Amino acid sequence: MSATTPAPVLASTETYVEVQQFYAGQVHLLDTVQAEPFAATFTEDAVFDHSPTAPPIHGRAAIAREVAAFHQRQLDGERVQRRHWFNMMTVFEHPDGTLRTHYYALIVVTRKGLAVPVIAPSCTVDDVLVREDGRLRTRTRKVTPDQTIG
Amino acid sequence: MSATTPAPVLASTETYVEVQQFYAGQVHLLDTVQAEPFAATFTEDAVFDHSPTAPPIHGRAAIAREVAAFHQRQLDGERVQRRHWFNMMTVFEHPDGTLRTHYYALIVVTRKGLAVPVIAPSCTVDDVLVREDGRLRTRTRKVTPDQTIG
Amino acid sequence: MSATTPAPVLASTETYVEVQQFYAGQVHLLDTVQAEPFAATFTEDAVFDHSPTAPPIHGRAAIAREVAAFHQRQLDGERVQRRHWFNMMTVFEHPDGTLRTHYYALIVVTRKGLAVPVIAPSCTVDDVLVREDGRLRTRTRKVTPDQTIG
Numbered sequence: 001m002s003a004t005t006p007a008p009v010l011a012s013t014e015t016y017v018e019v020q021q022f023y024a025g026q027v028h029l030l031d032t033v034q035a036e037p038f039a040a041t042f043t044e045d046a047v048f049d050h051s052p053t054a055p056p057i058h059g060r061a062a063i064a065r066e067v068a069a070f071h072q073r074q075l076d077g078e079r080v081q082r083r084h085w086f087n088m089m090t091v092f093e094h095p096d097g098t099l100r101t102h103y104y105a106l107i108v109v110t111r112k113g114l115a116v117p118v119i120a121p122s123c124t125v126d127d128v129l130v131r132e133d134g135r136l137r138t139r140t141r142k143v144t145p146d147q148t149i150g
Numbered sequence: 151m152s153a154t155t156p157a158p159v160l161a162s163t164e165t166y167v168e169v170q171q172f173y174a175g176q177v178h179l180l181d182t183v184q185a186e187p188f189a190a191t192f193t194e195d196a197v198f199d200h201s202p203t204a205p206p207i208h209g210r211a212a213i214a215r216e217v218a219a220f221h222q223r224q225l226d227g228e229r230v231q232r233r234h235w236f237n238m239m240t241v242f243e244h245p246d247g248t249l250r251t252h253y254y255a256l257i258v259v260t261r262k263g264l265a266v267p268v269i270a271p272s273c274t275v276d277d278v279l280v281r282e283d284g285r286l287r288t289r290t291r292k293v294t295p296d297q298t299i300g
Numbered sequence: 301m302s303a304t305t306p307a308p309v310l311a312s313t314e315t316y317v318e319v320q321q322f323y324a325g326q327v328h329l330l331d332t333v334q335a336e337p338f339a340a341t342f343t344e345d346a347v348f349d350h351s352p353t354a355p356p357i358h359g360r361a362a363i364a365r366e367v368a369a370f371h372q373r374q375l376d377g378e379r380v381q382r383r384h385w386f387n388m389m390t391v392f393e394h395p396d397g398t399l400r401t402h403y404y405a406l407i408v409v410t411r412k413g414l415a416v417p418v419i420a421p422s423c424t425v426d427d428v429l430v431r432e433d434g435r436l437r438t439r440t441r442k443v444t445p446d447q448t449i450g
Contacts, residue, residue, distance in 0.1 A: 013317045017163045024238045028252065081296040083254050083272055085237050087385050088324045102328065104383050106408065108256065108272045110296035116270040117296065120416040122383055122408045146381040146410035146417065167313045174388045178402065231446040233404050233422055235387050258406065258422045260446035266420040267446065 011091035011099065019091050019101060019129065022136045027084045033071040039064035042138045043130060049142040083108040083117075086125070098139070099129040105143070121145040161241035161249060169241050169251060169279065172286045177234045183221040189214035192288045193280060199292040233258040233267075236275070248289070249279040255293070271295040311391035311399060319391050319401060319429065322436045327384045333371040339364035342438045343430060349442040383408040383417075386425070398439070399429040405443070421445040 011019065022041075029038035039060045042048065048063055049056040057063055074080065089103035105125050110117040128140045161169065172191075179188035189210045192198065198213055199206040207213055224230065239253035255275050260267040278290045311319065322341075329338035339360045342348065348363055349356040357363055374380065389403035405425050410417040428440045 010321055013314045014163045016317045016321065017166045021160055021166065021240060024240045024253075027238050028240065079300050081272070081299050083238075083274075083296065085254065085256075087237065087387065088327050088383075090321060090324045090328065103324075104385065104408075106385075108254075108296075110272050112300055113297055115295065115297050116268065117272045118416065119269060119419060122381070122410050122417045124383075145415065146383065146408075147413055147415050149381050150379050150412055164313045167316050171310055171316065171390060174390045174403075177388050178390065229450050231422070231449050233388075233424075233446065235404065235406075237387065258404075258446075260422050262450055263447055265445065265447050266418065267422045269419060 006095040008092040008094045008100065011093050015093065015099065016091050018136065019089070019099065022129070023086055023089075026138070027086065030067065031081070031083050033067060033074070035064045035067035035071065038067055041136075042141075043132065046138055047140045048138075049140070051143065052145070052148050079112045081110045081112075083110075097130070099127075099136070101125075101127045101129060103127075121147060156245040158242040158244045158250065161243050165243065165249065166241050168286065169239070169249065172279075173236055173239075176288070177236065180217065181231070181233050183217060183224070185214045185217035185221065188217055191286075192291075193282065196288060197290045198288075199290070201293065202295070202298050229262045231260045231262075233260075247280070249277075249286075251275075251277045251279060253277075271297060306395040308392040308394045308400065311393050315393065315399065316391050318436065319389070319399065322429075323386055323389075326438070327386065330367065331381070331383050333367060333374070335364045335367035335371065338367055341436075342441075343432065346438060347440045348438075349440070351443065352445070352448050379412045381410045381412075383410075397430070399427075399436075401425075401427045401429060421447060 026038065026041040029041065042060050042063055044060050046060060046063065047056050047058055057066055085106045085108060087104045089101055092100045094100055103125050105123045106119055107121065108117045108119050123143050123145045125144070126142045127138050129136050130139045131137075176188065176191040179191065192210050192213055194210050196210055196213065197206050197208055207216055235256045235258060237254045239251055242250045244250055253275055255273045256269055257271065258267045258269050273293050273295045275294070276292045277288050279286050280289045281287075326338065326341040329341065342360050342363055344360050345358075346360055346363065347356050347358055357366055385406045385408060387404045389401055392400045394400055403425050405423045406419055407421065408417045408419050423443050423445045425444070426442045427438050429436050430439045431437075
């Protein structure tokens, strides 16, 4: 018997691809500003730490309100289409059953009528994913923009 | 017996990865301007709706002609190297046996001698893929540039 | 019996995903400037042909020195955070047991305090990967920046 904690292991093929499809679906909901369905891809008690200069968002309802508020600001101001791009993702399965992902993100922002988007910021993201009723959900997300590093 | 139509399901691990490799190969042919081999990744009767401001291209031969014409315009004018980047892809298997993909695309355009490319436009793409003689082919493609939305 | 060489085949689902996770981990080491662990993802005798205008780097120790030298230049000058993005990857298994990958790369460079990164250059990359003690390693890498083509 060993007292050491089992080490995290790289996700299986099936889990890695499941995570890729999970994020694709989650991001499509975010970028089409579907606040409630997007928030439903997080756990009820999720913590979304989206910026080092703002307090984290606590809970699914607050996440939905934040996305809806973003949408309202859009309707009041200049229309932009945002696209979140994720890449270079590692997925580790931890002994507690969670999945821990680390990946790069870029946000592509297009203004109506202008073909060339602004692509910024570049970030790294660390998520903890859990399985609820057979489907993946994000329990915590920490976003670190590259311009804040160092 | 139910009269309801079976719902689309997320693609299996194997199919998802097969689709990823299919697109990588298809894009390499496009970006190296191999008109005929690129067109051969579409079905004979494919419909390629590449722009909301132009009529769709009908059929594999017309797709090949369009790629070759692009190449000729390049030879006549300024040389650029294009790279198509796809990301955030969902793949659904439909009851009729087709695969329906939804994904983001960016086109990276580099001019000879200039290190910094122009990255535009940002688009979403919806494809219907079918299997012919054991290999995937694109039957329809609809491209929606972000600057045309809303 | 045929005297012809067996053709390369597209990588299996498991291998393709393993390669994706391998590159994600390798790139995280590079972009966090962990010179020795990054170099350890190459074989002892690796050849890294990183530019058409410079001689290739030979061997793991030289690769580590190059990454460390880059880090030192950063400490002496302006701080930037680099992120390597890979995409549109094909993976072929060759009869000799190697894996040959072809993919697109972009380097995203963020300056401290500036949200908008410079994204350049756009490249294609050709790697030969081998398995050593059960883990993938890069044996050769050839980088071709798009602005040098044609």
